[in-house]
Amino acid sequence: MxxxxxxxxxxxxxxxxxxxxxxxxxxxxxxxxxxxxxxxxxxxxxxxxxxxxxxxxxxxxxxxxxxxxxxxxxxxxxxxxxxxxxxxxxxxxxxxxxxxxxxxxxxxxxxxxxxxxxxxxxxxxxxxxxxxxxxxxxxxxxxxxxxxDSAGRLMGREFVAVPSFWTVEDTIKFLRAADNLPNEFYEVFIVNPHHRPIGKVSLSNILRNEKPTKISSIMLSEIVTVPAIMDQEEVAFVFSQKDLVSVPVVDQSLRLIGVITVDDVLDVIQEEAEEDIMRLGGVKSDDLYSAALQTGRSRFSWLFLNLITAIVVSIVIGIFEATLEQIVMLAVLMPIVASMGGNAGTQTMTVAVRALATKELSDTNAMRVMGKEFLVGIYNGILFASLVGGVAWFWTNSLKIGGVMAGAMMITLIMAALSGMIIPLFLQRAGIDPAIASGVVLTTITDIIAFGVFLGFATLLLL
Amino acid sequence: MxxxxxxxxxxxxxxxxxxxxxxxxxxxxxxxxxxxxxxxxxxxxxxxxxxxxxxxxxxxxxxxxxxxxxxxxxxxxxxxxxxxxxxxxxxxxxxxxxxxxxxxxxxxxxxxxxxxxxxxxxxxxxxxxxxxxxxxxxxxxxxxxxxxDSAGRLMGREFVAVPSFWTVEDTIKFLRAADNLPNEFYEVFIVNPHHRPIGKVSLSNILRNEKPTKISSIMLSEIVTVPAIMDQEEVAFVFSQKDLVSVPVVDQSLRLIGVITVDDVLDVIQEEAEEDIMRLGGVKSDDLYSAALQTGRSRFSWLFLNLITAIVVSIVIGIFEATLEQIVMLAVLMPIVASMGGNAGTQTMTVAVRALATKELSDTNAMRVMGKEFLVGIYNGILFASLVGGVAWFWTNSLKIGGVMAGAMMITLIMAALSGMIIPLFLQRAGIDPAIASGVVLTTITDIIAFGVFLGFATLLLL
Structure with a gap:
C-alpha cells in the first residue's frame, strides 16, 4: 500500500x-x-x-x-x-x-x-x-x-436572530436564503418581539434536531448578555468564566445589537496580558516596533520618575553620612539589604497585581492574603537574617555588624512583603492601574526602608 | 405597553x-x-x-x-x-x-x-x-x-469526521443519528480512507447549503493540522495566527486522533501569559492560593539566588573600599546609578522576553532590534548623564564628582539596554526560559556595571 x-x-x-x-x-x-x-x-x-x-x-x-x-x-x-x-x-x-x-x-x-x-x-x-x-x-x-475598548467596539453587527415560535426547518430555510449573514457563526439567538435576546441554540443542536422541532424547545434560555458599554476586559472575563463561543451584546433598552465571538476575545486576552507585562516592566506595548527615538522618549519618562525616587533614596542615605564616614564597610554591605527588599517586594507585588487583574484578589480575601504575606515575610525574614547576619559577621569579623545586617534584613523583608500587597491594593482603590505604578512606588519604599533601617541600626549600635 | x-x-x-x-x-x-x-x-x-x-x-x-x-x-x-x-x-x-x-x-x-x-x-x-x-x-x-502541555493532552477525543464523497444530507443524517458526538462542535472534518484530515466544513456552511451538495465541493481543503506532540503554546499561536475555532490533531501517521477547540486555547493563552508574568516576578503561578509556609519556601529559592548575586555585587564594591573611605559622598550617590541601570535594563528585558514568547523577536530581526536598543541607550544615556551629572555637581559642589556620575550613568544605561536584550536571547538559545531567569541575571550585571564603573571612574579621577 x-x-x-x-x-x-x-x-x-x-x-x-x-x-x-x-x-x-x-x-x-x-x-x-x-x-x-x-x-x-x-x-x-x-x-x-x-x-x-x-x-x-x-x-x-x-x-x-x-x-x-x-x-x-x-x-x-x-x-x-x-x-x-x-x-x-x-x-x-x-x-x-x-x-x-x-x-x-x-x-x-x-x-x-x-x-x-x-x-x-x-x-x-x-x-x-x-x-x-x-x-x-x-x-x-x-x-x-x-x-x-468597549463591547460595542468589539462586536460584529451581523448575526442570526430568530423568533422563538420558529421551527428548525424555518431556521434552516432562513439561513439558506439570507445573504447578509456573518462569514462564520456558531449560535443562533432567539429574540422576543422587542428584539431582546431570550435564548440561544448552537448550530450543532439545530443540525441534530428534526425539522418540525420548535426552536423554543431546544433553546438554552439561561443566557448571559453583555451591555455595549462593558469594558472588553470584563467581556473576556465573562467568556472564560462561562466557556462561551459567542455572546449577544445589548443596548440600553436591552435590545440585541451585535455579537462578540470567541476569536475577538482571544485577541483581547492576549492584548490585556501583554499590557500588564509591559506596564510592570515600565514600557509601552508597541515598544518593539517603535523607532529608536520614539522608544527612547517613551522610556525616558519612566526612568525620570525612577531618577527622582532614586535621589530621594540617596538623600535618606545622606542623612547617615557621618556613620558611613566612620565605618566604610557599611557602604559595601548596604546594597545587599536593599536588593533583597526590592526582590521580595516584587514577588508579592507580582502576585497582587496579577490577582487584581484576574479578580482573584478582592475585598473578600484581602485581609487573609495580607496575613499570609506577613507570615511569608517573617519566614524568609528569619532565614535570610540568619544567613546574611552570619555572612556579614564572618566577612567583617564584627558581631555587631552581623547583628545590624540581620535586624535590617528581618524588618526589610517583612515590610517589603506587606508593601508589595498594600501598594497595588491602594492604587487600585485610587483608580490607578496597579500594573503601571506599583513597581516604582514599591522599590522606592523598600529602598528607603532597607537603607534607613540598616544605617539607622548601625548608627545606634555601632557609634 | x-x-x-x-x-x-x-x-x-x-x-x-x-x-x-x-x-x-x-x-x-x-x-x-x-x-x-x-x-x-x-x-x-x-x-x-x-x-x-x-x-x-x-x-x-x-x-x-x-x-x-x-x-x-x-x-x-x-x-x-x-x-x-x-x-x-x-x-x-x-x-x-x-x-x-x-x-x-x-x-x-x-x-x-x-x-x-x-x-x-x-x-x-x-x-x-x-x-x-x-x-x-x-x-x-x-x-x-x-x-x-502537548496538543495530545489538550485535545478532545470526540469529533465529527466524514468522507469526502458524502453529501450535506448524508452528513446531517449522520449527525442526527450519532450518539457519541461532542457536546459542542463547530466544524466537521473530512478524512480520506487512511483517516487523514483533508478538509473541513463549518456547521454554518453545512446549514446553508442544499441537501444534495457534495461535501467535497464546499469543504475548505487548505487546513492546518497539529501533531499530538506539539506544545500547547505553539498550538495557541497557530489558533491566533489563523483565527481558528478548532484544529484537527494528528498522530505520527498523520491520522486524525482528536480535535482542539478554541475554548481550550483560551485557557492556554491565559495560563501562559500568567506564567510569564509570574516568572518575571520570581513567583510560582499558584502562589496566591498556597499556604504561607509553602509560599515562603517557594519564594526562598529565588531570594537565595538573589542573595548570592547581591553578595557578588557587594564584593565588587568592596574592591573600592579605599576610595569610599576617602570620599564618603560616593556611597551616598552610588545607588542612583545602580537603580537607573536596573530599571533601564528591565525595560529592554521586558520587551525582549515578551517578544520572544510571542515569536516577534527572532534571528531575523535580532540584530536590528539590538541596534535600536543601542541607540535608545545612547539617547537616554546622554539625557540622564547631563541630569545626574548636574545634580551631583550641585549637591557635592565638585565638578569632578559630577563628571564621574555622568560618565558612569552614560556607560551603565547603554550597557543595561544591550544586556536587557542579549540576556533573554542568550537564555532562549541555551534552552532556559528567559522569563524565569532574565531578571536576576540582568540586575546582577547592571549592578556590577553601575557600581564598578562609578567607583572605578572615581578611583581614577578623584584620588
Missing amino acids: LEPKVKSEGLSVRADELLGLSPELINSVRDSLLEKNQTRTRMIVASLRASEFADLLQLLSPNFRRRLIECIGSDFDPQVLAELEGDIQEEISELLGPLSLANMIIRLDIDDALELIITLRKDRQWEILKQLPSELRNLVEEGLAFPK | LEPKVKSEGLSVRADELLGLSPELINSVRDSLLEKNQTRTRMIVASLRASEFADLLQLLSPNFRRRLIECIGSDFDPQVLAELEGDIQEEISELLGPLSLANMIIRLDIDDALELIITLRKDRQWEILKQLPSELRNLVEEGLAFPK
Missing part, C-alpha cells in the same frame, strides 16, 4: 513551520525585493494571511517595508493594517495615503472597517471618514460612539 | 455582576455554613458553574472550605477540581479521598476525565487510575502518554 510521504523523519512541532511565515520566506522576500523582481515578490507573499503579512512587515526594516508596499500597490489587504502595531501602522498608512485607504476600507465588512479605523490615529480617522460613502460613514461613526 | 424592568438605572458593566459569584453570595455561603444550614448552603451554590464554584472555594478560608465540601458531599462536581490551583486542589482531593474521586471521574467524558487526572499529583493519579474500569483506564493512560 502506498502511503503519502511524511514530511520529515520526526513530525514538526514548531508552530511557525506549519504557518506561512518561515525564516526562509522572509529571506526570499528580501532577495526578490533586492532584485526588484515584482512578480516573484507578489507570488511569494500571495499565500500569507493578513496577520502573517503584518508580521512580515514588522520583521522587515523600514526600507524593505517601503519597497514591499510599493510592490503590492493597490492589492494591499486593508486587514493587514489592523494587525500592525502603532508606529508601524502609522508608517504604512502614511505610505498608502488617505484616499487609497478609504477605497480599501469600503471593500471591508462594517465591523472590520470599524476595527481598522479605530486603530488609526484620531486625525487620520477623520481624513478617512470624509472619503467614505455616507451610509458606511454613519455606521462607522455609530461604532466610534461606543467607549474605547 | 409593558416593558420588562431594567435591572437598575444604569446598566451594569462589571462582569461579576452578570455572573453567579457575587460578594453577597460569598457572604451568604459563609453565613449559612456558620449556621450549619445544609439545605440553604446547597441551594445557594446550586446555580454556580464549575469554574465559579472553584473560585468560591479559593476565596474561602481553609476552614470554610472544609465545611463546604462536607456539606456538598457526593454531589461534588469533579469538574470543579480541574479548575482549582495546585495547592487548593491537593487539599480538596485529600478531603474527598481516592475512591470517591474515582467514582466522580467515571461519570465524566474521557477528555474531561483526562484533563482532571493530569492536573493531579503523580502519586494521586496512580491511586485513582487503579480504581477506574479498565476501558476508561486505558484511554486515560493513552492520554497520559503524551508529553505534558
Whole structure:
C-alpha cells in the first residue's frame, strides 16, 4: 500500500513551520525585493494571511517595508493594517495615503472597517471618514460612539436572530436564503418581539434536531448578555468564566445589537496580558516596533520618575553620612539589604497585581492574603537574617555588624512583603492601574526602608 | 405597553455582576455554613458553574472550605477540581479521598476525565487510575502518554469526521443519528480512507447549503493540522495566527486522533501569559492560593539566588573600599546609578522576553532590534548623564564628582539596554526560559556595571 510521504523523519512541532511565515520566506522576500523582481515578490507573499503579512512587515526594516508596499500597490489587504502595531501602522498608512485607504476600507465588512479605523490615529480617522460613502460613514461613526475598548467596539453587527415560535426547518430555510449573514457563526439567538435576546441554540443542536422541532424547545434560555458599554476586559472575563463561543451584546433598552465571538476575545486576552507585562516592566506595548527615538522618549519618562525616587533614596542615605564616614564597610554591605527588599517586594507585588487583574484578589480575601504575606515575610525574614547576619559577621569579623545586617534584613523583608500587597491594593482603590505604578512606588519604599533601617541600626549600635 | 424592568438605572458593566459569584453570595455561603444550614448552603451554590464554584472555594478560608465540601458531599462536581490551583486542589482531593474521586471521574467524558487526572499529583493519579474500569483506564493512560502541555493532552477525543464523497444530507443524517458526538462542535472534518484530515466544513456552511451538495465541493481543503506532540503554546499561536475555532490533531501517521477547540486555547493563552508574568516576578503561578509556609519556601529559592548575586555585587564594591573611605559622598550617590541601570535594563528585558514568547523577536530581526536598543541607550544615556551629572555637581559642589556620575550613568544605561536584550536571547538559545531567569541575571550585571564603573571612574579621577 502506498502511503503519502511524511514530511520529515520526526513530525514538526514548531508552530511557525506549519504557518506561512518561515525564516526562509522572509529571506526570499528580501532577495526578490533586492532584485526588484515584482512578480516573484507578489507570488511569494500571495499565500500569507493578513496577520502573517503584518508580521512580515514588522520583521522587515523600514526600507524593505517601503519597497514591499510599493510592490503590492493597490492589492494591499486593508486587514493587514489592523494587525500592525502603532508606529508601524502609522508608517504604512502614511505610505498608502488617505484616499487609497478609504477605497480599501469600503471593500471591508462594517465591523472590520470599524476595527481598522479605530486603530488609526484620531486625525487620520477623520481624513478617512470624509472619503467614505455616507451610509458606511454613519455606521462607522455609530461604532466610534461606543467607549474605547468597549463591547460595542468589539462586536460584529451581523448575526442570526430568530423568533422563538420558529421551527428548525424555518431556521434552516432562513439561513439558506439570507445573504447578509456573518462569514462564520456558531449560535443562533432567539429574540422576543422587542428584539431582546431570550435564548440561544448552537448550530450543532439545530443540525441534530428534526425539522418540525420548535426552536423554543431546544433553546438554552439561561443566557448571559453583555451591555455595549462593558469594558472588553470584563467581556473576556465573562467568556472564560462561562466557556462561551459567542455572546449577544445589548443596548440600553436591552435590545440585541451585535455579537462578540470567541476569536475577538482571544485577541483581547492576549492584548490585556501583554499590557500588564509591559506596564510592570515600565514600557509601552508597541515598544518593539517603535523607532529608536520614539522608544527612547517613551522610556525616558519612566526612568525620570525612577531618577527622582532614586535621589530621594540617596538623600535618606545622606542623612547617615557621618556613620558611613566612620565605618566604610557599611557602604559595601548596604546594597545587599536593599536588593533583597526590592526582590521580595516584587514577588508579592507580582502576585497582587496579577490577582487584581484576574479578580482573584478582592475585598473578600484581602485581609487573609495580607496575613499570609506577613507570615511569608517573617519566614524568609528569619532565614535570610540568619544567613546574611552570619555572612556579614564572618566577612567583617564584627558581631555587631552581623547583628545590624540581620535586624535590617528581618524588618526589610517583612515590610517589603506587606508593601508589595498594600501598594497595588491602594492604587487600585485610587483608580490607578496597579500594573503601571506599583513597581516604582514599591522599590522606592523598600529602598528607603532597607537603607534607613540598616544605617539607622548601625548608627545606634555601632557609634 | 409593558416593558420588562431594567435591572437598575444604569446598566451594569462589571462582569461579576452578570455572573453567579457575587460578594453577597460569598457572604451568604459563609453565613449559612456558620449556621450549619445544609439545605440553604446547597441551594445557594446550586446555580454556580464549575469554574465559579472553584473560585468560591479559593476565596474561602481553609476552614470554610472544609465545611463546604462536607456539606456538598457526593454531589461534588469533579469538574470543579480541574479548575482549582495546585495547592487548593491537593487539599480538596485529600478531603474527598481516592475512591470517591474515582467514582466522580467515571461519570465524566474521557477528555474531561483526562484533563482532571493530569492536573493531579503523580502519586494521586496512580491511586485513582487503579480504581477506574479498565476501558476508561486505558484511554486515560493513552492520554497520559503524551508529553505534558502537548496538543495530545489538550485535545478532545470526540469529533465529527466524514468522507469526502458524502453529501450535506448524508452528513446531517449522520449527525442526527450519532450518539457519541461532542457536546459542542463547530466544524466537521473530512478524512480520506487512511483517516487523514483533508478538509473541513463549518456547521454554518453545512446549514446553508442544499441537501444534495457534495461535501467535497464546499469543504475548505487548505487546513492546518497539529501533531499530538506539539506544545500547547505553539498550538495557541497557530489558533491566533489563523483565527481558528478548532484544529484537527494528528498522530505520527498523520491520522486524525482528536480535535482542539478554541475554548481550550483560551485557557492556554491565559495560563501562559500568567506564567510569564509570574516568572518575571520570581513567583510560582499558584502562589496566591498556597499556604504561607509553602509560599515562603517557594519564594526562598529565588531570594537565595538573589542573595548570592547581591553578595557578588557587594564584593565588587568592596574592591573600592579605599576610595569610599576617602570620599564618603560616593556611597551616598552610588545607588542612583545602580537603580537607573536596573530599571533601564528591565525595560529592554521586558520587551525582549515578551517578544520572544510571542515569536516577534527572532534571528531575523535580532540584530536590528539590538541596534535600536543601542541607540535608545545612547539617547537616554546622554539625557540622564547631563541630569545626574548636574545634580551631583550641585549637591557635592565638585565638578569632578559630577563628571564621574555622568560618565558612569552614560556607560551603565547603554550597557543595561544591550544586556536587557542579549540576556533573554542568550537564555532562549541555551534552552532556559528567559522569563524565569532574565531578571536576576540582568540586575546582577547592571549592578556590577553601575557600581564598578562609578567607583572605578572615581578611583581614577578623584584620588
